[in-house]
Amino acid sequence: MIVLILVASVLMASISIIQFKNEARGYHQERLERKETAIKEHINYVLSNTTYPLTENNLPLIFKDEIHELADIHNLNLNIYNLKGKLLISSKASFSVDSVSPPIPNYILKLVQSSIEKRYVDVKSVDGIKNRSSFSQIKDDKFKPLGILNLPYVDDDDYYEEELRAFLIRLSQVYSFMLIVAFALAYFLASYITKSLKTISDKINETSLNQKNEKIVIEANSREINSLINAYNAMVDKLEESATMLAQSEREQAWREMAKQVAHEIKNPLTPMRLTVQSFQRKFDAEDPNLKQKLDDYTKTLIQQIDTMSSVASAFSNFASMPAQQNESLNVVDVVELALDIFNEDFIQFESNKEEIIAKLDRTQLIRIITNLVKNAIQSIPENQEFKRVLVSVKEENEHVLIQVEDNGTGIEFENREHVFEPKFTTKTSGMGLGLGIIKNIIENYKGTITFETELGKGTTFTVSIPLIEK
Numbered sequence: 001m002i003v004l005i006l007v008a009s010v011l012m013a014s015i016s017i018i019q020f021k022n023e024a025r026g027y028h029q030e031r032l033e034r035k036e037t038a039i040k041e042h043i044n045y046v047l048s049n050t051t052y053p054l055t056e057n058n059l060p061l062i063f064k065d066e067i068h069e070l071a072d073i074h075n076l077n078l079n080i081y082n083l084k085g086k087l088l089i090s091s092k093a094s095f096s097v098d099s100v101s102p103p104i105p106n107y108i109l110k111l112v113q114s115s116i117e118k119r120y121v122d123v124k125s126v127d128g129i130k131n132r133s134s135f136s137q138i139k140d141d142k143f144k145p146l147g148i149l150n151l152p153y154v155d156d157d158d159y160y161e162e163e164l165r166a167f168l169i170r171l172s173q174v175y176s177f178m179l180i181v182a183f184a185l186a187y188f189l190a191s192y193i194t195k196s197l198k199t200i201s202d203k204i205n206e207t208s209l210n211q212k213n214e215k216i217v218i219e220a221n222s223r224e225i226n227s228l229i230n231a232y233n234a235m236v237d238k239l240e241e242s243a244t245m246l247a248q249s250e251r252e253q254a255w256r257e258m259a260k261q262v263a264h265e266i267k268n269p270l271t272p273m274r275l276t277v278q279s280f281q282r283k284f285d286a287e288d289p290n291l292k293q294k295l296d297d298y299t300k301t302l303i304q305q306i307d308t309m310s311s312v313a314s315a316f317s318n319f320a321s322m323p324a325q326q327n328e329s330l331n332v333v334d335v336v337e338l339a340l341d342i343f344n345e346d347f348i349q350f351e352s353n354k355e356e357i358i359a360k361l362d363r364t365q366l367i368r369i370i371t372n373l374v375k376n377a378i379q380s381i382p383e384n385q386e387f388k389r390v391l392v393s394v395k396e397e398n399e400h401v402l403i404q405v406e407d408n409g410t411g412i413e414f415e416n417r418e419h420v421f422e423p424k425f426t427t428k429t430s431g432m433g434l435g436l437g438i439i440k441n442i443i444e445n446y447k448g449t450i451t452f453e454t455e456l457g458k459g460t461t462f463t464v465s466i467p468l469i470e471k
Contacts, residue, residue, distance in 0.1 A: 032153045035076050036134050042070055054140040056082050059147050060089045067091045079150040085109050108135055276301045332357045332401050333394050339370035347388040353395040359468050369439045373405040373462050380409030400465045408459040
């Protein structure tokens with residue numbers, strides 16, 4: 001818009017200058033013609049009333065006194081030449097007719113004689129100022145040429161230049177005002193449009209498949225922006241549909257995989273139980289003196305396998321339906337230290353940089369987090385390793401409580417690291433691998449994080465970060 005206004009102002013100024021120049025040129029041409037017509041009528045009047053014979057040589061006598069009167073009346077100097085171009089008389093007071101007075105150039109004489117109107121206007125520029133000289137024949141009452149009338153005329157453009165200057169000033173003022181208005185309008189329009197676009201941009205940046213996305217509820221004056229908003233809202237609907245379908249598909253897949261894992265874990269103890277019962281059935285002898293001891297052995301074997309199945313069922317139940325959180329303000333240092341009391345290993349160490357770190361958590365779930373991480377740390381250390389160490393530390397940092405469980409076990413293989421928190425993943429010979437998946441879910445419910453660092457042959461450190469309670 002602003003560029004268009006600037007271009008329009010330049011074009012308008014250029015056209016105005018050209019128009020003023022054309023008008024000035026036409027004005028001077030018409031003015032000279034009017035002056036010439038009036039002077040020639042006056043000359044004809046003088047010629048018709050003179051007592052001198054109408055001859056070329058008598059022209060200076062006829063206009064001796066009249067020429068100054070003509071110049072005063074018409075406010076224009078005039079010269080009268082003979083037909084050969086020699087000056088006879090002039091209205092200039094200081095002018096004297098003598099032999100050195102410049103005659104009319106021959107080419108002008110020829111142009112005057114050859115023209116239909118017996119008239120010619122010579123235009124010359126001297127120091128940037130246009131000088132017009134009109135040459136026309138003076139005739140008697142019988143249309144016989146007596147001499148040549150010369151009217152020197154200077155184009156005085158001061159008036160037009162002043163008008164042009166005033167016009168350009170007014171034009172610049174008008175366009176300056178229009179530019180200011182255009183700048184203001186462009187600013188407000190740009191602010192209004194960019195505000196809508198920024199809202200759309202922010203919403204697009206916040207759009208994610210794993211969350212509830214809000215629609216844009218604004219009404220823009222621009223049809224294009226409204227189309228963009230409608231397209232975004234339609235995309236949100238489709239995205240929500242896709243997210244629902246994907247979540248359903250993932251849940252179904254997860255439960256299928258979990259069902260396979262549970263079935264596999266349950267089948268493992270069923271096989272030895274079946275063999276034990278079959279062996280007891282085949283070798284049963286009521287008269288056997290060691291019958292009671294054999295019954296005890298068979299019973300212990302069955303109970304052991306039943307306990308295994310029970311632990312599988314409990315783990316699955318814990319994963320499938322987490323208990324509701326019972327949040328309370330508690331001292332994390334005391335709860336972690338309490339959770340470590342259930343372990344009998346003397347190589348477990350505990351340290352904290354503060355005696356009291358208050359956070360709003362569920363006591364049972366915090367104990368579960370500590371228990372699971374410490375248990376995994378203990379199991380990662382080989383039985384035959386001479387020096388064993390598990391360090392549990394609690395500290396406050398950047399408005400978060402950090403719980404670290406560090407062991408000097410075997411570490412985690414590189415290919416297994418990205419699967420550590422998967423619900424069904426385990427590197428142990430027993431168990432379902434649900435522990436880390438459960439505690440990761442607990443920690444994320446508190447808007448916390450769990451990460452680990454590991455090095456083969458040196459050990460692993462798990463770090464839990466949970467926001468502190470607002471004081």
